[in-house]
Each structure stands twice: as structure tokens, then as C-alpha cells.
Amino acid sequence: MSRIEACFATLKEQQRKALIPYITAGDPSKTVTVPVMHAMVEAGADVIELGVPFSDPMADGPVIQKACERALAAGTGLRDVLAMVTEFRRDNDTTPVVLMGYLNPVEIMGYERFADACVDAGVDGVLMVDLPPEECDDVAPLFKSRGVDLIFLIAPTTTDARISRIAAAASGYLYYVSLKGVTGSASLNVEEVARRVETIRNLAQLPIGVGFGIKDAQSARAVSQVSDGVVVGSALVNQSAENVDTPDRIAPAVAAILADMRAAMDKQ
Amino acid sequence: MTQSSESSGPDYKAFPDQNGHFGRFGGRFVSETLMAALDELDVMYRRLKDDPQFQADFDYDLAHYVGRPSPLYLAERWTKQLGGARIWLKREDLNHTGAHKVNNTIGQALLAKHMGKKRVIAETGAGQHGVASATVAARLGLECHVFMGEEDIRRQRLNVYRMKLLGANVVPVTSGSRTLKDAMNEAMRDWVTNVDDTFYIIGTVAGPHPYPMLVRDFQSVIGREAREQSLKQAGKLPDALVACVGGGSNAIGLFHPFLEDRDVAMYGVEAAGDGIDTGRHAAPLSAGRPGVLHGNRTYLMEDDNGQIIETHSVSAGLDYPGVGPEHSWLKDIGRVNYVSADDNEALAAFRELTCVEGIMPALESAHALAYARKLAPQMDADQDIIINLSGRGDKDILTVAEIDGIHF
Numbered sequence: 001m002s003r004i005e006a007c008f009a010t011l012k013e014q015q016r017k018a019l020i021p022y023i024t025a026g027d028p029s030k031t032v033t034v035p036v037m038h039a040m041v042e043a044g045a046d047v048i049e050l051g052v053p054f055s056d057p058m059a060d061g062p063v064i065q066k067a068c069e070r071a072l073a074a075g076t077g078l079r080d081v082l083a084m085v086t087e088f089r090r091d092n093d094t095t096p097v098v099l100m101g102y103l104n105p106v107e108i109m110g111y112e113r114f115a116d117a118c119v120d121a122g123v124d125g126v127l128m129v130d131l132p133p134e135e136c137d138d139v140a141p142l143f144k145s146r147g148v149d150l151i152f153l154i155a156p157t158t159t160d161a162r163i164s165r166i167a168a169a170a171s172g173y174l175y176y177v178s179l180k181g182v183t184g185s186a187s188l189n190v191e192e193v194a195r196r197v198e199t200i201r202n203l204a205q206l207p208i209g210v211g212f213g214i215k216d217a218q219s220a221r222a223v224s225q226v227s228d229g230v231v232v233g234s235a236l237v238n239q240s241a242e243n244v245d246t247p248d249r250i251a252p253a254v255a256a257i258l259a260d261m262r263a264a265m266d267k268q
Numbered sequence: 269m270t271q272s273s274e275s276s277g278p279d280y281k282a283f284p285d286q287n288g289h290f291g292r293f294g295g296r297f298v299s300e301t302l303m304a305a306l307d308e309l310d311v312m313y314r315r316l317k318d319d320p321q322f323q324a325d326f327d328y329d330l331a332h333y334v335g336r337p338s339p340l341y342l343a344e345r346w347t348k349q350l351g352g353a354r355i356w357l358k359r360e361d362l363n364h365t366g367a368h369k370v371n372n373t374i375g376q377a378l379l380a381k382h383m384g385k386k387r388v389i390a391e392t393g394a395g396q397h398g399v400a401s402a403t404v405a406a407r408l409g410l411e412c413h414v415f416m417g418e419e420d421i422r423r424q425r426l427n428v429y430r431m432k433l434l435g436a437n438v439v440p441v442t443s444g445s446r447t448l449k450d451a452m453n454e455a456m457r458d459w460v461t462n463v464d465d466t467f468y469i470i471g472t473v474a475g476p477h478p479y480p481m482l483v484r485d486f487q488s489v490i491g492r493e494a495r496e497q498s499l500k501q502a503g504k505l506p507d508a509l510v511a512c513v514g515g516g517s518n519a520i521g522l523f524h525p526f527l528e529d530r531d532v533a534m535y536g537v538e539a540a541g542d543g544i545d546t547g548r549h550a551a552p553l554s555a556g557r558p559g560v561l562h563g564n565r566t567y568l569m570e571d572d573n574g575q576i577i578e579t580h581s582v583s584a585g586l587d588y589p590g591v592g593p594e595h596s597w598l599k600d601i602g603r604v605n606y607v608s609a610d611d612n613e614a615l616a617a618f619r620e621l622t623c624v625e626g627i628m629p630a631l632e633s634a635h636a637l638a639y640a641r642k643l644a645p646q647m648d649a650d651q652d653i654i655i656n657l658s659g660r661g662d663k664d665i666l667t668v669a670e671i672d673g674i675h676f
Binding site: 054055056057058059060061062065069072077078079103104105106107108109129130131132134152153154155156158159162166176180181182185198239243 | 295297299300302303305381453456460464558559561562563565568570
């Protein structure tokens, strides 16, 4: 059983929902990331989405764009991100790590080399924002055969036929994008999310995480009640932006937000 | 010639395939939110392109609003001066709004109208596509937002003001290199957010399928006219075609109707900026490698980590790190020769055509002229070159003046 599968199975048994934080690797420096990952796990994170910085993050709002710029200025490339996961795995062999980013850095490394590197580093899943299932027939087997989950987005605009197609290509979990827009956009409509998650459930077997627009403990709790997990990104990345000159404060600040969310999600 | 006459080339009209692929290039690499909108556009376009009424509306606008057909002009004095092949200029500079860009915005605005979209967005580099979009939006009463890099806004102040006069909202883009690629990122972000009521008018033959196909189809009027005009005026097909390539819409528009004419050589001229060797250029086909950006797989300018690198060209319209996927494919199969001209060569050609023929070309088009200037003397006097004069140079006067040390 993969780490992601095991993670969701355990959560289901405990009747808890997954808390899935996102941070951009190497923001604002390469040394910050691994300690922040450990702090997130201690604060209650179940799965970590680690952003691979890209020069042209088209699906992201200003918060994550700037995080990418800071990470790139610090010299963070895909190889560095893989090295961070290797380092994280020295002290943590259970928390799933998903690399999230855009296709081009992978394209340059080569898909097979990247898939091998994921296995070596202990990466459990890969979410490439600009790789729809239509374009991944050639590359999907490289990941599947190595036990690396391919995670896909489902949007408010996704038709039922596409949901089925995405679910067939995906493994690990599905990531429902709760609103039309870029990351860090305005607040979400929980009732609408609940309806969409229900639709997806009827068409797919995988656990469903919901992200985009989750900012605080209240929204995390509300969304967790209608899904299998919540993804939180910009609210955490903001802590890096605010502590560029005081990087020691990033881990505690991120952990505090997650601990609040965890408590709100677990409250009966 | 790049291909032997006995081997039969590919069926160019069969590309892209159903999924938007030109060989290994093209495709649709976007986030999930946009997939439904692209499917909707694809279905609508495939239906309308064979609809006689849609074609008639498009042709009518091209004739009566744009002023087509644009002339094929024999540049006699310049031909004599260069001493070689006869040089013909396809006068896209005489179109309404001053460049080839309007051929495409007319077509896409008609699509927007059919799809009931009330709001259009566009990205622009030199401002020509922004002006052409603002123009058709004004005519159809559509709300128009144009995304433009801060650096380009500085370089192209006149076009910015033109867009504002036309009622468009010009949105300055301050991320990344503040040029065309960043404007395209920002337009994509707007589209993801407002996908229900918004039509994205992409200005070049790049982006996710079906854009490279439909922009090519709308721009192919250039080549269809040029082919007919050449047969009539020169009595034969041309021996060579030359066009500048940024994203590549004017080039594909000229080339596409000639692809099956195996004896017509084709040259796509990229911007070499300070020189290909300096790394400060905008020539992905000459010095880049394949990757994925802005929704398609194509040649890109990127570093070893797959990050897109900043480009440089005196011409804002060529200052783009990617290129349309069909060009990448035509390069790989060897049908088109991709070459380059640097800033200085383009500026020299700009001045030369202005003085010798009384035609002031856009700095983008001046790259094509600069290459043709080297090509013509190597050819015979009974041979013909058609250069796509894709735009007029009025918008570039301030840029050239600054280089001359003149400030207004």
C-alpha cells in the first residue's frame, strides 16, 4: 500500500479528514523548507504538497507567483526540491509528499529520470498543473509502474465525462479546485463545493481533497465536513513573504495556522 | 531546396490532429479550469469554419473594414540596389490598424459574438494585437481588457494611448520580465477567473489547441492572396518567402497556403537581439529546445532547470521566448528554414526601406527585410522573393528616435 493510500485509509478509520498544506520549496531559501515540512507534520499535516518553483506559474495568484520568484532567486531547481524530500525522509518515513508544479522543469529533466528520482527521494505523488489526462498517455505508465501517484485537478467547469476520464487516470487522491480563478482567490461557497464533491463521488472512487480559497480554521472545518481533505496554500506561503528577513519565524507561524485548522477540523 | 522533389511531403492540411498536435508539438497543456472553455471553442470553431455564412461575414469584414486584399508591391528600386532576385512586399502594413494582426482579431471577434461572450481579453507585446483587439471590440460593443508588460508599455506608449482612445482598459503587468510572456500569463489568469463570460483573443499561433489552428486559418488569407497575386503579377509562384517570427502568426499566414508548393523555399526570421552568441536574443527555433509553456509544446528559451529565460529584441513584438508549435514542427521536418537577424541588421533594414521605397516598416517586419537583403543578391534576377511586410513602422518612431538620441 502506498503512503498516500495508507494515509487516507487510516484517516477514514479514525473518521478524520486530511489536512494538506502546500508550500513552495526553497522559499525564501533552500535551508528553510525541510524544517518547515517537519513543523507542519507536528502541527497535524497529513500530506505535504511541495511546490516546485517555476518562472511562469500561470495558474497561481500573486502570493505563489512571488514565492516562486523568491525560490528561484535562491537558486531552487527541481533537483534541489528532490534533495529536500530525501532529507525530509531521513526523519519521516510515513507522511506522504506530493510534488506540485508545472510541466516544463520535468520536461527538461526527462520523464523517466524524474520518475526514478521521485522513487529514490521518497516522493509519493506528482501533480503537474498543466498536464491534463489527454496529454499524459505516454508518461503515466512511467509513474504508475514505479508506484508514484499521479494526482489531477478537477475544476468547477469540469464536465461529468471529464471527471470520469480524470478519475481513470488518477491515483492517490483527486484535488477539487473549489473556485474559478487562480490560487489565493476570494472566498469559496461551501454549499456549491458540497454539491460538486457529491457529483465527483458518484463518478470516482478516490478520496477528494478540496483547495483554493481556504484561508483559516473556519473555512478548513467547513470544507472538511463535505470532503476527504482540505488543501491550504496561499495562507501559509504568506508567512514566508512576511518573514523573508526572519526565516526562523516561518516554521512556527505556519505551524500555528495548521494547528488551528487541525483543531477546528477534529472538533466533534 | 530542403526536400527532394520525388519524396512526397506530409499532408499539411491534416495538421494539427484532433488533439491539436503537430507531430510532437502543440497540444493542450493548461490547468483543468480552462479545458471546458477550450473544448467549447474547438467545437464552435470546427462548426463555423465550414459554415458559408460565417466565412461570408469574415470575408466581408476583411474586404470592407480591413481593406483587403492587401497589395503585392514590387520594390523596384530596392531590387535594383540589392542586385538579385525581384523583391515583392506583401503590404499587410496597409491594413486597417497597421498590421496583419487585425485579420485574426476580426475572426476571433466573430467567434466571440457567436458564443455570446460580452467581454474580451488580449495580451500584447508591441501593442499591435492589443490595438487590433480594442478596435474590433469597439466595433462590436464588447468590453475589452488588454494585458501588457510594463516594459512594453514604456516602449510602445503610442499604442497604449491608441488602445485607451478605443475604449480598452490597458492592464500593466509587473510580474517576471514585464514583457509579452508575462502579459500572456496574466491574460490566462484572468481567463481562468472569468471563463464564463470572457473570450480570450490570443494574438499569435501559440497557446493551447485550438488557438494555433484557428489563428493560422484566419491569417492564411495573407498567403492565399499572395499566391494568387504572384501568379497574376509575376506570372509564376515565388521562389522564396520571407517573414519574421515571434510567435509566428504573420509567417504561418504567408507560408501555409504555399506549403505544398515544393519549389517555394521559406525563411522564418527570428530576432537575434544583440546576437545569438550573446544569449541576449529571442530566437527559440535557432537556439532553444523543446518544452511546454502557455499551453503548448514547442521550442522555448529556457535554462537547464526548465525555467523560461528573458528574451531581448529591439522589437517588442518579437520579444517572446516561445513560438507557435506548427513552426517547431516545420523546423523539425525541414520544410521551413529558420534563420535570424539581429537588432542592428533590423534597424539598418528599417532605415533602408524607408529611404529607398518610402515605406516605413515595423521593426518586427524589418527582421524579415534584413534577411531578405542578404538572400536576394544570392539569387538570380528572374527569381522572386515575397517578404511579408507585416506591419507599419509608425509605432516604432519613438524607439528609433531614442536610439538616435532624439527625445520628443
